[in-house]
Amino acid sequence: ELKVEQNPLFLSMQExxxxxIYCNYSTTxxxxxxxxxxxxxxxxxLFVLLSNGxxxxxxxxxASLDTKARLSTLHITAAVHDLSATYFCAVSxxxxxxxxxxxxxxxxxxxxx
Amino acid sequence: DTGVSQNPxxxxxxxxxxxxxxxxPISExxxxxxxxxxxxxxxEFLTYFQNEAQLEKSRLLSDRFSAERPxxxxxxxxxxxxxxGDSAMYLCxxxxxxxxxxxxxxxxxxxxx
Numbered sequence: 001e002l003k004v005e006q007n008p009l010f011l012s013m014q015e016x017x018x019x020x021i022y023c024n025y026s027t028t029x030x031x032x033x034x035x036x037x038x039x040x041x042x043x044x045x046l047f048v049l050l051s052n053g054x055x056x057x058x059x060x061x062x063a064s065l066d067t068k069a070r071l072s073t074l075h076i077t078a079a080v081h082d083l084s085a086t087y088f089c090a091v092s093x094x095x096x097x098x099x100x101x102x103x104x105x106x107x108x109x110x111x112x113x
Numbered sequence: 114d115t116g117v118s119q120n121p122x123x124x125x126x127x128x129x130x131x132x133x134x135x136x137x138p139i140s141e142x143x144x145x146x147x148x149x150x151x152x153x154x155x156x157e158f159l160t161y162f163q164n165e166a167q168l169e170k171s172r173l174l175s176d177r178f179s180a181e182r183p184x185x186x187x188x189x190x191x192x193x194x195x196x197x198g199d200s201a202m203y204l205c206x207x208x209x210x211x212x213x214x215x216x217x218x219x220x221x222x223x224x225x226x
Contacts, residue, residue: 004155031215042204043156043217088155099144099208100169101215103155 002027004091006104013079014112021074021107023089031099032072033062033090043088046074079111115140117144117218119205125224126195133191134221136208145188148204149173156204162174162188195225 003026013019023032031050035043047056049072056063060083062075072089086108088102101102118137126132140143143164148156159178160170164185173182177195182188191201202222206215 034219042219044204045214045216048214090155096222098173098205099213100146100158100161101148102158105153106155 002029002091002093002102004087004089004102004104006087006107008107009105010108012110012112013076015080016078018078019076021076021087021109023074023104025070025072025089025091025102027091027093028088029067029070029091029093031064031092033092034061034072034074035090036089037086037088037106039086046087046093047107065091074107076109079109081113084109084111117207117216119203119218119221121221122219123222123224125226127143127226128197131191131193131196132195132223133189134189134203134205134223136190136205136218138173138187138205139209139216142207142209143185144208144210144213144215144217146206146208147188147190148206148217150202150204150220151200161191192223195223197225199223200225 005024033048034046037043039047047063052067054065065072086106088106090103120135120142145159147159150156160180162182180190202220204220205218208215
């Protein structure tokens with residue numbers, strides 16, 4: 001059974017600081033996704049990572065994938081309050097599992113002024 | 114912008130009642146997914162369709178749950194004889210092809226009293 005683990009689960013940081021969220025998964029995967037969720041809202045797609053060594057950046061967020069280590073990271077640079085949200089990684093196995101996503105528990109990020 | 118839409122957005126019902134939710138995917142997306150999310154957790158996969166065919170169901174989907182996508186466009190998720198444990202956010206997502214990014218709707222928040 002595929003398991004996806006994120007850490008930390010809760011992160012409180014100061015504006016302007018850098019930090020990294022980690023996502024580990026237990027089985028070889030086709031691809032890895034990062035989503036953002038604001039309180040009471042749905043999920044917004046941030047990144048999809050397709051291959052080992054893939055790196056994608058959007059604004060202050062950068063995601064990377066190491067398929068050999070079964071690890072993805074979401075790096076936050078010079079955090080701002082608007083980044084406060086819950087961030088989920090999700091893994092797709094493909095094959096007979098179709099494209100169902102298995103999500104981590106989420107990292108609740110709070111950026112303080 | 115015609116994203117994924119879901120109705121109703123909120124539903125309060127009494128235990129034992131039946132409820133039905135509707136999801137309209139992004140136009141021309143042939144894959145449609147249902148997930149359930151409880152407070153503080155990541156979404157959990159329930160089922161998915163390719164066009165009108167239901168290709169996979171999770172073990173989470175008990176006999177009280179049924180989903181349809183009769184014409185390969187909108188989908189409905191029905192819960193019969195609701196229980197308090199069914200209280201959750203029910204999320205619908207769609208994608209153009211298998212393994213493509215899944216775009217989520219706003220969700221239907223169900224509260225069973």
